[in-house]
Every structure is written in structure tokens, then in C-alpha cells.
Amino acid sequence: MTTIVIIGGGVTGMSTAYYLNQYTRGAQSPVRLVVVEGSRELGGKIRTTRQGEYIMESGADSVVSRKTNMDPLLEELSLQEELVYNATGKSYIHVDGELKLIPKDSLFGIPMTIESLVSSTLVSTEGKVEALKDFYTPNTSFTKQDSIGRFLEAFLGKELVEKQIAPVLSGVYSGDLMELTIASTLPYLLDYKNEHGSIMKGLEANRSILQKGGDRKFYSFENGLSTLIDRMEERLAGEVEFRKGVRAERIDRMDDRYGVILANGETIEADHIVLGTLHTAAQSLLGAEQLNADFAELRNSSLISVYIGFDVPDGRLPADGTGFITADSSKLVCNACTWTSRKWEHTSASSRLLVRLFYKSSKPAYEKLSRMTDAELLTVAVQDVKDAMGIDAAPIYYDVTKWNDTMPNYHIRHPQIVASLESKMEQLFPNVLLAGCSYYGVGIPDCVANGERTARRIADRITLA
Numbered sequence: 001m002t003t004i005v006i007i008g009g010g011v012t013g014m015s016t017a018y019y020l021n022q023y024t025r026g027a028q029s030p031v032r033l034v035v036v037e038g039s040r041e042l043g044g045k046i047r048t049t050r051q052g053e054y055i056m057e058s059g060a061d062s063v064v065s066r067k068t069n070m071d072p073l074l075e076e077l078s079l080q081e082e083l084v085y086n087a088t089g090k091s092y093i094h095v096d097g098e099l100k101l102i103p104k105d106s107l108f109g110i111p112m113t114i115e116s117l118v119s120s121t122l123v124s125t126e127g128k129v130e131a132l133k134d135f136y137t138p139n140t141s142f143t144k145q146d147s148i149g150r151f152l153e154a155f156l157g158k159e160l161v162e163k164q165i166a167p168v169l170s171g172v173y174s175g176d177l178m179e180l181t182i183a184s185t186l187p188y189l190l191d192y193k194n195e196h197g198s199i200m201k202g203l204e205a206n207r208s209i210l211q212k213g214g215d216r217k218f219y220s221f222e223n224g225l226s227t228l229i230d231r232m233e234e235r236l237a238g239e240v241e242f243r244k245g246v247r248a249e250r251i252d253r254m255d256d257r258y259g260v261i262l263a264n265g266e267t268i269e270a271d272h273i274v275l276g277t278l279h280t281a282a283q284s285l286l287g288a289e290q291l292n293a294d295f296a297e298l299r300n301s302s303l304i305s306v307y308i309g310f311d312v313p314d315g316r317l318p319a320d321g322t323g324f325i326t327a328d329s330s331k332l333v334c335n336a337c338t339w340t341s342r343k344w345e346h347t348s349a350s351s352r353l354l355v356r357l358f359y360k361s362s363k364p365a366y367e368k369l370s371r372m373t374d375a376e377l378l379t380v381a382v383q384d385v386k387d388a389m390g391i392d393a394a395p396i397y398y399d400v401t402k403w404n405d406t407m408p409n410y411h412i413r414h415p416q417i418v419a420s421l422e423s424k425m426e427q428l429f430p431n432v433l434l435a436g437c438s439y440y441g442v443g444i445p446d447c448v449a450n451g452e453r454t455a456r457r458i459a460d461r462i463t464l465a
Contacts (some may be wrong), residue, residue, distance in 0.1 A: 008276030009037030010044020015451025023459035038247035048224030053349035058401040062218035067445035085216040089322035109168035112203040127159030149177030279438035302361040309397035
């Protein structure tokens with residue numbers, strides 16, 4: 001019998017188990033699949049909670065619609081009828097003590113048309129004129145491994161990037177634009193620049209693709225994102241062994257096999273192992289000095305999520321808005337705020353106001369925030385709501401989640417580090433594969449695609465063996 005142990009029951013680990021179960025059904029010898037998850041619940045950063053009438057996502061809150069690789073999986077799991085899409089609405093940047101609209105027809109704050117550039121209230125006339133160099137300055141040196149921040153500044157100017165693009169793009173990718181590569185963020189922008197001679201012209205030419213589905217850019221499920229994990233677990237019942245609430249402590253080499261040592265003293269002998277954990281956990285499990293230098297170069301950041309429910313209608317929010325991001329110069333403490341009950345109608349049964357505020361380690365205030373109690377964090381969040389939106393009301397519910405050093409932060413050398421780790425792993429730990437958001441993309445579709453690829457690699461090895 002071939003035993004495959006998947007360590008980590010997040011979306012990557014669950015996807016790997018799901019596809020391995022499919023791919024190995026026709027294997028000549030029996031296959032045993034085991035998923036080991038230290039938490040009592042599967043899902044990792046997918047974690048749906050409920051309080052009263054509210055549905056809240058303590059981790060990831062949606063799936064990007066334009067990443068269609070998940071469509072077959074949703075069909076197989078019979079989840080299409082449970083999809084819910086974001087409500088249409090405008091996004092803002094909090095700057096100069098007020099909420100200013102991110103221009104229509106922009107992608108992550110990047111203008112898709114001249115009209116979008118001209119309409120911006122975030123950038124001065126001089127900044128708009130500087131951005132026009134995009135139309136006459138050719139790309140002669142940038143590759144996809146270069147900084148997305150330097151690339152955008154070179155063609156769209158410093159002011160547009162700092163005041164309109166960076167707050168949005170840095171918020172999405174949780175990092176300094178100067179340290180993030182084009183490849184790990186928006187690789188197609190370089191293609192547009194090279195093909196059309198202009199980033200904006202390329203965006204406009206591809207607007208129908210980028211805006212496919214209109215304003216329905218994100219989706220979830222009517223009972224929350226955990227539905228995806230729950231459905232996979234249901235389908236795998238009886239096919240896969242789940243060890244929940246028990247931590248894997250180390251991996252021992254046993255001739256041509258491995259021993260996965262669990263915290264309860266159990267050892268699972270495995271032919272193949274998938275490390276669907278954060279890189280820090282993988283490093284600890286492997287305990288290989290030869291890998292430490294590479295692992296040390298990978299980065300994680302931290303995030304505090306604060307939900308607040310109010311006994312006021314979400315109609316009190318600015319018209320047709322779904323949330324805001326804060327500029328670096330903003331006096332608000334939060335990095336961003338989603339107007340959840342407005343953006344996701346299924347999250348509040350009676351449309352009472354539910355907001356989610358994000359506090360990231362990229363801000364100097366985070367160190368102090370990280371030491372606060374939940375009640376103290378609520379006080380900070382309530383003040384941010386009052387200062388940003390003028391809503392002065394007592395909370396009726398709140399939920400605080402701290403994600404300490406768990407948010408992967410890709411930087412310029414990330415691809416080279418991952419390639420180095422892969423090469424060394426083949427030599428030191430054959431048939432042990434790294435997987436997950438620490439290496440191959442942080443979005444849910446990226447994790448599902450990574451799980452599918454990982455499953456295929458193992459299935460091919462079993463078939464060829």
C-alpha cells in the first residue's frame with residue numbers, strides 16, 4: 001500500500017487530498033490518504049463564524065471571479081447554486097481626513113482610460129500630466145522579475161503610484177510595491193506595455209476580459225466560505241483519514257520512506273508527504289540545516305481583523321460604497337475597512353450594519369495593537385468607524401481575529417528562493433513536496449491550482465513507479 005500524508009488541512013491541503021483521491025482511484029496498488037491538521041477545524045485561513053444574524057469571515061472573505069480554474073471544482077461539488085456575488089459599489093481611499101472616490105474604470109487604482117485618469121480627485125494636475133509619459137515612453141529594460149512599484153513609477157509617475165495605486169495594490173498584496181515583483185502581482189501589465197506601448201492602452205484594450213462579469217468581481221457562498229471546505233470534507237468522508245486537533249511535530253527519514261511523528265505519540269509511515277503548511281512550520285518539521293538559509297529569506301506579515309455589528313441600517317454608509325483603503329498619510333489606525341453588510345448582502349439578515357476593519361503589520365502602530373486585548377482593539381476600531389464615516393453608535397457584536405506571522409509576503413527574490421528550495425528538497429527529501437501560499441500564490445484559486453498540480457505530480461509518480 002502507498003501512503004500519502006498531507007500535513008495541513010487548509011485549502012491547499014484539502015484540494016490536494018480531493019484531487020489525489022480522484023487521480024489514484026485507478027492505481028494498481030491501494031492508496032492510503034491521510035490529512036493531518038493541528039487545529040480542530042479544517043480550512044486554515046478560511047474560517048466562517050456566525051454571531052446572531054451576522055456571517056463573518058475571520059480569514060479570506062471571497063474568491064476572485066476572473067480566476068476561473070475553480071469552476072470545474074465548484075461544479076463537481078455542486079456549489080454553483082450556493083454562490084453569492086459582491087454587491088456593486090464604489091471604493092474609496094481615506095486621505096486628507098475624508099473619503100475620496102477611487103476613479104471608475106481603474107484596476108487596483110491604475111487608470112484604464114484617459115477619462116479615468118482625468119477624473120481622479122486623488123492626484124494633482126501635475127501628477128496626471130506626468131502619468132501621460134506612459135503613452136510615449138517605451139519599455140527597454142523591465143522584466144517580470146523586476147519591482148512592480150518601480151515599473152509603475154517609471155511609466156505612470158511617482159504621484160499617481162503613491163496616492164492612488166499603492167494604497168490599493170499594497171493592501172491587496174500586503175507588501176511594499178518596491179519589494180513585490182511584477183510576476184507575483186500583475187504580470188500581464190508588462191505584456192500590455194510591450195504589446196500596446198502603454199499600460200493604460202493595454203488595460204483599455206483588454207477591458208472586456210478584465211471586467212468580465214461586470215461588477216461581480218468576487219464570490220462567496222450563501223453560508224460562508226467554509227462551505228467549500230465542508231463540502232470537500234463531505235465528499236472525502238470514508239476515502240481519506242482526517243486527523244484533526246493533532247499536530248505533526250517532525251518528519252524522520254526511514255530508508256526510502258518517512259515517519260510523520262504526531263504530538264500524540266503516533267507515527268504514520270509515509271511514501272509521499274505534502275507540506276501544505278506555512279514555510280515556518282515546514283522548516284520546523286524538516287529540521288534540515290541545509291534548507292534554513294532559504295527558509296529564512298521567506299517572509300510573513302501579520303494582520304488583525306475586527307468585525308463590528310451595529311444596530312443601525314447599512315444605509316447610513318456613503319451612497320453606493322463598499323469600503324475604503326487608507327492612505328499612508330491618513331490619521332486612521334486601520335489599513336482598510338470593508339462595509340460587509342453592503343458588499344455581501346448574505347452576511348446580515350436584516351441589513352444591519354456590519355463592517356470589517358483590517359490592521360496590518362505594515363503600519364508602525366501594529367506593534368502596540370498586537371499587545372492589546374480584544375476589548376481594547378474594539379475601542380480603536382469603533383473610533384476609526386466614527387472618524388471615517390461619522391457613525392457614532394454602540395456595537396452590538398464584534399469579532400477579533402489575530403493572524404500573527406501567517407500572511408505570506410512575496411518579495412523580489414521570492415521566485416529564486418522557491419526554486420532553490422525545490423531543488424534541495426529533491427535531493428534531501430525525495431517525495432516530500434512543499435505546497436501552499438508560502439510559495440505558489442496566496443489567493444484561494446491559486447491554492448486550489450497548487451493542490452491540483454501537487455496531486456498530479458504524486459499520482460504520476462505512483463503510476464510510473
